Amino acid sequence: MAAISMKNIVKLYGDGFPAVNEVSLDVRDGEFMILVGPSGCGKSTLLRMIVGLEDITSGEMRIGERVVNKIAPRARNLSMVFQNYALYPHLTVFENIAFPLRLAKVPGDEVQRRVTETAELLELTEHLERKPAHLSGGQRQRVAMGRAIVRQADAFLFDEPLSNLDAKLRGQMRTEISRLQRRLGVTTVYVTHDQTEAMTLGDRVAVLRRGVLQQVGSPRELYEEPVNLFVAGFIGSPSMNFLPASVDRSADGASLHTPLGRFELRDPRKAAAIGEREVVLVGIRPEHFEDALLVGEEKRLRGSIVQARVDVTEWLGNELYAYVPYEAPPDVAAQLRDLSRELDSDQLRTQAVVALDAGSLITAGHDADLWIDTSRIHIFDPATGTNLT
Numbered sequence: 208m209a210a211i212s213m214k215n216i217v218k219l220y221g222d223g224f225p226a227v228n229e230v231s232l233d234v235r236d237g238e239f240m241i242l243v244g245p246s247g248c249g250k251s252t253l254l255r256m257i258v259g260l261e262d263i264t265s266g267e268m269r270i271g272e273r274v275v276n277k278i279a280p281r282a283r284n285l286s287m288v289f290q291n292y293a294l295y296p297h298l299t300v301f302e303n304i305a306f307p308l309r310l311a312k313v314p315g316d317e318v319q320r321r322v323t324e325t326a327e328l329l330e331l332t333e334h335l336e337r338k339p340a341h342l343s344g345g346q347r348q349r350v351a352m353g354r355a356i357v358r359q360a361d362a363f364l365f366d367e368p369l370s371n372l373d374a375k376l377r378g379q380m381r382t383e384i385s386r387l388q389r390r391l392g393v394t395t396v397y398v399t400h401d402q403t404e405a406m407t408l409g410d411r412v413a414v415l416r417r418g419v420l421q422q423v424g425s426p427r428e429l430y431e432e433p434v435n436l437f438v439a440g441f442i443g444s445p446s447m448n449f450l451p452a453s454v455d456r457s458a459d460g461a462s463l464h465t466p467l468g469r470f471e472l473r474d475p476r477k478a479a480a481i482g483e484r485e486v487v488l489v490g491i492r493p494e495h496f497e498d499a500l501l502v503g504e505e506k507r508l509r510g511s512i513v514q515a516r517v518d519v520t521e522w523l524g525n526e527l528y529a530y531v532p533y534e535a536p537p538d539v540a541a542q543l544r545d546l547s548r549e550l551d552s553d554q555l556r557t558q559a560v561v562a563l564d565a566g567s568l569i570t571a572g573h574d575a576d577l578w579i580d581t582s583r584i585h586i587f588d589p590a591t592g593t594n595l596t
């Protein structure tokens with residue numbers, strides 16, 4: 208096993224655009240690290256540079272004690288599982304898993320022992336004599352994983368290994384990979400664009416955008432303390448609502464005028480963080496709203512209640528999503544447009560999504576009183592996207 212350490216890693220392709228831009232990231236020995244971000248953010252390129260399938264333009268890549276920039280892929284002792292796992296159709300499951308050991312000329316009895324152990328770990332024992340065509344998608348994926356873990360590699364690298372599976376199987380495999388990684392305790396880097404995978408699998412998650420590392424932290428840290436609009440909007444589902452707000456200052460603090468209503472900022476630190484800004488974006492996660500009728504007295508006092516017109520509801524059995532359309536006042540919208548280079552258009556939605564208890568009786572086409580847990584709101588600088596809270 209080995210730690211992986213990246214220092215100021217840059218990748219320029221032919222067109223001179225940095226696909227990976229000054230990324231510094233330390234993956235600890237035995238850690239499960241997720242690289243996540245939207246399509247094109249550079250996560251696969253970064254993974255390919257770890258493995259050695261892509262040259263590093265500048266920066267330093269270390270695996271354990273060794274600088275590996277100039278070391279050939281096969282001398283790095285890493286094992287990779289790709290999105291399109293290619294099994295050999297004419298070989299049995301046993302021989303597919305044994306393949307890397309045969310290449311390395313491992314003696315027959317040791318091959319037997321290691322393949323048997325790996326198959327047990329992946330619950331493939333009873334399928335060892337089958338050919339890939341006679342396996343389910345999930346079983347094939349496990350064979351591909353078996354082939355990766357049968358070697359005693361210093362680290363495992365996964366490039367979107369579950370993206371070809373259906374949703375149910377993906378959920379199942381997620382748990383299996385998680386269990387397997389904990390059992391083996393091998394340093395693992397796992398690339399995905401799926402925030403659910405990112406949140407559920409890893410010890411820590413590194414969020415990339417346009418080649419730049421935005422934040423590294425535990426899933427909980429990213430959810431509770433996102434450093435900027437991008438991370439806040441990317442992590443969590445449905446994603447955070449960003450409401451345009453103008454700021455009113457008074458002697459004892461500040462209040463925020465949003466299209467959903469006015470919030471008093473009771474926390475003096477939050478008021479101070481706004482500084483002299485006249486407009487901000489208020490981030491509220493859908494799950495930090497509740498149906499005010501279902502909220503007890505003590506809780507009411509801790510938050511704010513706003514009246515909102517719900518135009519669509521979706522009842523999911525365990526939750527009720529309510530959609531609240533709004534319009535930003537034209538002057539606030541204009542100021543935001545001037546300020547925000549950081550905003551993607553979908554971050555300035557014109558509706559808020561609210562996730563309520565399934566027992567809520569709120570219905571479409573009516574006004575509803577919504578309670579907001581104001582202790583959990585975030586305030587963002589619209590010019591830079593930075594989280595001010």
Ligand code: ATP
Pocket residue numbers: 220221222226244245246247248249250251252253400
């Ligand atoms: P996806 O999830 O779609 O695979 P990604 O986050 O893994 O995306 P990369 O594949 O690392 O992104 O690509 C990062 C950027 O580098 C993209 O803008 C892509 O177009 C560009 N890129 C990738 N490979 C090459 C290449 N061989 N030549 C030129 N540009 C490339």
